[in-house]
Amino acid sequence: MHFENTREFARSLDVQDSLSSYRDEFFFPEVNGRRVIYFTGNSLGLQSRRAKQYVDEVMDDWAKLAVEGHFYADKPWWDYHERFAGPLSQIVGALPDEITVMNTLTVNLHLMMVSFYRPTPQRYKIICEEKAFPSDQYMIQSQVRFHGYNPHEAIVEIKRREGEHNIRHEDVLAKIAEVGNELALVLIGGVNYYTGQVFDMKAITQAGHDVGAYVGWDLAHAAGNIKLELHDWNVDFAAWCSYKYMNSGPGNASGCFVHQMHHNNPGLPRFAGWWGHNKERRFKMEPDFDPVRGADGWQISNLPILTLAPYLASVEMFAEAGMDALIAKRNQITSYLEFILHEIDKEVDSNFEIITPSDPSARACQLSVFLHGEGRSLFDYLMQNGVITDWREPNVIRLAPVPLYCSFEDMYDFGQILKQGILSLH
Structure with missing residues (x-):
């Protein structure tokens, strides 16, 4: 044009x-x-009128029903998160049972690494991008140290070429091939927060799998912003915050994706809590953990409904648009x-x-x-x-x-x- x-x-x-x-x-x-002319939706999206309406609904239910709101609110709290499965799966290109909402972004990435960063003396390295968002850098460093490895040896950064602002796609693939059978995990931001560069997630995921590594994505700047096909790309896991492009409010709940191929793997470790337990038996207070099949099985605590309410308003708006x-x-x-x-x-x-x-x-x-x-x-x-x-x-x-x-x-x-x-x- x-x-x-x-x-x-x-x-x-x-x-x-x-x-x-x-x-x-x-x-x-x-x-x-x-x-104002508002250019910081990549940091905190504006408040929608629907967000306030949805929060007010929860506050009214709490006032009128108290604890009974878990089961008798217009949108019962005990299964409130299930309303995200349909619209959110469309936003990120997933199956509904591959999606859940819980915690905040870095917390969810830590929880995902319990399952998908399982280093051995042979295979212990993590590939990330140079100038990743600091929270990702700190998280990866702490995970590596937790497992007894030296971050300077275990973390491999893909760097920009001298005089260039963006990372070349061929350099990402070359680094994955170079690290090869020492590579345990690829964990990159799908959209670089500093430059706005979008990575070829499909090709990078395939390259990581080709050398036997898991591949996960921090989609903080990608969810609600770019076309995602997480299921078809065979991404192992992903997480994102909801308060940037999806306008859910400051520091609000994180979305999480776990590919269906991992849902029935009993050997995959995870940190457990009662909200991830078999939904039909959750209130029987049984001693042994039986995870919900699907991404909901990675949940730990019952959910903060007041933070989910504006997020639900937003994903429904995205579904309309x-x-x-x-x-x-x-x-x-x-x-x-x-x-x-x-x-x-x-x-x-x-x-x-x-x-x-x-x-x-x-x-x-x-x-x-x-x-x-x-x-x-x-x-x-x-x-x-x-x-x-x-x-x-x-x-x-x-x-x-x-x-x-x-x-x-x-x-x-x-x-x-x-x-x-x-x-x-x-």
Whole structure:
């Protein structure tokens, strides 16, 4: 499509946008009396009106029913999580019994590693990406130490080539083949949080399996953002947070995937708790653990319903909108934002660099911009003028034009504010 850097053109795209009505579903902060341009849905999504409604329902049930809400609420609490199986499995490309919701992201990754990181003196290494999100780095280091290995020997990072911002796919495959029969686990972020690069999860999963390793994915920046086919890709496990693109609220519950091929493996260890026990016999308080068949069998404690309520509101909204429509708009609005950035760069002769891949198939809903020569003062200007974005050291702002609530006119307005910011600071 031929883009134009005009308000009229941006508004014409909004008129054609089949998802534009969802913008009214969300609450926006205001700066200087105006609704902000919100670019940090890759950190915390906006609150939806439905989220508040669903939380209020739980609060009302608690007030009116107390403990009986477990069985007699309109959405009974004891099986509340089962409502996620259908819509969430569609979002991540899974079978319904491969999905559960529980805990938070890093907790779930630790629990998954109980089952899928089982090092031996021969096979003990873990492959991850350079500059993984720090929580993943800390988690992997602690798991390796827990099993008695040296992180400097057991953790293999796939690095960027000198002078490049993104990891080459062929380098990932080459490193997996090189580590070979010493490799126990591949655990990578499906979308790199810093650059927005999308990894070829299907090919990497196959490569890991080819050398006898398990393969898991941290989908914090991928779930609700990119097309996922976890079941068909034969991914062993995955986990994701729900508060970024899926707008469930700060620090909220994590989604978890365990492939069906592992559901009936009695030799696969796991940390157990009573909510993962046979559902029909759970309240008999039996001494021996009999796990639920499916991903629910990895649950431990009964679930925090107040945190699940806004997440359920969100996944139902995703089911209405459909991932295909969301991805189509994501591609278009991200491309339009990229165009706007290049146009402003030409107008003010600035020196910023987009470090996110230019190929739409290799990026998600994010553009990371390296502000050569601009510095944090430009970020501060944007924030003070109603553009909520994200700063990452040493000199990068991350822009996430989330398709559910960002408009094309937002992209145009951002460009004008960015231009004024650069001009005012020089």
